[in-house]
Amino acid sequence: MEIDRGHAYLHIPAGENAGSGYAAYLAARAEREENSATAEQVRKNAAKKELAWLRRGAPARTAKPKARIAAAEALIANKPDGPARQGELGLDLGSKRLGSKGIEMLGVGFTWPDGHEVLHAFDHALEPGDRLGIVGPNGAGKSTLLDMIAGRLTPTVGTIDIGKTVLVGYYDQLGKELDLSKRVRDVVAGDKGSPSVEDLNLMKRFWFDGDAQFAPLSTLSGGERRRLQLLLTLIEQPNVLLLDEPTNDLDLDTLRALEDYLDDWPGIVVVVSHDRAFIDRTVEEILALDGEGGAALVPGGVATWLKQRSARTTTPRSAPNQRSSSTKPAKQKSSRSPSTLNRLIANVEKDMTKRTTRQTALYQDIADAGNDHKKLAALGEELAALQTTIESLETQWLELTEELGS
Template identity: 45%
Template sequence: MNLVNLENVSLAYGPNVLLDSVSLGLDDTDRVGVVGRNGGGKSTLMGVVSGRVEPDSGRVTHTRALRLGQLLQRDEFPAGATVRGVVLGDRAEHDWAGDPRIRDVLTGLLPGWDLDVPLAERSGGERRRVALARLLIGEHDLVILDEPTNHLDIEAIDWLARHLRERRGALVVVTHDRWFLDAVTTRTWEVSDGQVHRYEGGYAAYVLAKAERQRQAAAAEERRQNLIRKELAWLRRGPPARTSKPKFRIDAANALIADEPPVRDTVELVTFAATRLGKTVYDVLDVTVRLDSGQPPIFDHLTWQLGPGDRIGLVGVNGAGKTTLLRLLAGEVAPEAGRVVRGKTVRLGHLSQELAELDPARRVLESVEEIRQHVRLGKREFTAGQMLERFGFRADRQWTPIGDLSGGERRRLQLLRLLMDEPNVILLDEPTNDLDIDTLNELEDLLDGWPGSLVLVSHDRYFLERITDRVLALLGDGGLAMLPGGVEEYLERRRSGGAVAQIPGRREAEQRAAETPRPAAAGPSAAEVRAARKEMQRVERRLERLGSRESELHEQLAASAADYARLAELDAELKALLAEKEQLEEEWLSAAEGAGE
């Protein structure tokens, strides 16, 4: 059954057109994920769909007696409200306590809470859970969720995904959490340039379909560019005063030039040079950390080592000590006992959750120039202003006071300042907050080729699994726990209440491993894996150079259409290049197999 219809809906705020003649519909079985850049119109589209926002033109129709529930980005509650009053209202205790659906929501989002505590005493993340619980205990034909995973930990996000999969009715969700999108949605809407592009499937299917669409568009654009060059060459041929050319040829060339797409305001993250790391990065030796006297220690005689090139993801419930561990490595927290040894070659970059290090009165450009005015990338040197443009800050935006930036823009600025300093060890505390999916993809691409050591705290499961090689858990027992099965093992252990093997000091573990004979069927050693990954990086760099040369050859072939000798020479070079690419791809696959990937 059809629930909502939008017909030729348009909406603009000043010169910014967010929706331009958009038509779409929602059925009672639809489960839609909405993606797009920050500020591109996702929340506005949800407002139009729900009826909260009136479009400038077009028509929005709801089926009669539609029961619609919506979670907004900002949670508002009456003054003096309690958790019980907001979530359960005037329901009698025997009424809601006997309802398994309500009990499931309370257990999943508000486990062990005192329901009579005033909401004013709860944190922002806890208030978010209350708003979500209030919505989910209701019965709705259509549920619209705007960033529902904000402030939720991995465990709560996993519960929410399972709850929504089992829930009947239509669902529309706006989120930058790609794992969550794949877990709960079967269709994807991409809001871009005033249009809504529709794809079948969750995030993974959307990426594949979009890549294919872009491939086809790129092929068409290449053909169009070749035609542009031929038309312009024809127009320029002969004396400038010549006017005998057929008018339709001139009109065709002008139409092609006029149809050139505008330059996009893209966020482009680049690879920064890293200072070479020595053998010692961080050694945590028998460390005890206690933040409040009289309370159990967060870390109790913890021994752990972070080595060169390690990529570690940290998981655990809120308050388990993930941020404290990063602050311990950064020297911002002093241990009660034990010591932290920091390598002499370590150049640290620490991205905290807070934006306090950004002075709201300073201009964006000034904030970057105080770190470094110029940075050399490859053979080119960029100014701070040029780098800001590559990070999506146009010239006029560079003189904006930091206090006027959005949360996502401040996060982008934080990342730029951090990377401009060229660290070789990065500590990232919730780096995905307020970043849209396009920016997350760019950040992942940057970190893929970044050669230093990295420790990441994130509730974004997709991002965490994408850029880290190992996952460690803080389970509140004063130590770190090894998770060979990654996040899924953490969730299973949490659900079952089982323990996870404690991590010994790395040196002791390596010594025991050296003393233990390796079984015949054992996998590659750590040294073999590192060598294989270096080989993969070498091949990838060579493939990138060959790809650039291949593009140049195609352009030269198009420009030399009348020179048969030159065409034969270029064609021979192109065939040799393609043969080398094929051989390199086989070498890459062999190295990837050796690295266990």
């Protein structure tokens, strides 16, 4: 009989070769602790996503976010019974210490030789902990700005002042050049000869542990090579991480691992991505480039930016002294009727209400699952997929309301 945190467990050896009652106790306790650690990991992963959502603030909608807020707070506060094994969930992220000074952009501008100006007199400081997402139309200068921050391009005007402790890691669309004759383990180790403990932790986190670490690069798929290139960027232990369209070539599991990694990462993150859900999950401020040299900073994610952009297109109607600017949105007037748009908005709101209701129920199911490993894994997968769907619906709602306002 074992008493643990108010619970009684009876351990009875089964079969002739089951061993002593103490052996059964040790085996049962180890299994219980492993399941408890899994339960806590599922709760923590779900709580991280909801905490990020709470920090951004719920987007304006009629889908009653109060219920989600209450459920999220309960999930964050709740812990499963039983002890998680010490050190099971920790991971040394291995970033170099970043001093008080990050990256300062003073009057930065860039004009291509053909005269196309993509950035004009831009001032901004990236400080430790900043998470910036860059959005804008194709050719607006998003990757160009990353290249300037990384030192690959020099501004045509202005200066970029880099702090002494800054170490930039750049995951771009081309990726690091790989020697296909080498093994994964050898490429990760580099000049060190063998991977460090931090290297091995990251390799495990991105599924290059076990036999996979000995695989020749020539046998890896295109997606696996891109995952390895991401790993090699993180192995450098940067404290400023630049991500240029990371969702283009990475599978969903790798993107989830990257999101979880960034949840705990203390450095500066700058993301360029057309994937609004990924940006909303990883950044806290948006830099919107208009493609004509203009740039606007917007706190929050893409949803907040779309809402503010929608407000800007409708506000001039009541301002007679701004008629010249209010005529611009008319050129992009929606081809769909107001009744059609209102019907679509109502359908999205109905779907959001249904999904958030299910999400609230999932939080309770996770809390009630206790140490049921299989059930927790299934609930965690359903919750992750549901969160992605809800964020997509929120973006649809904002786009439709913006179209209605035009």
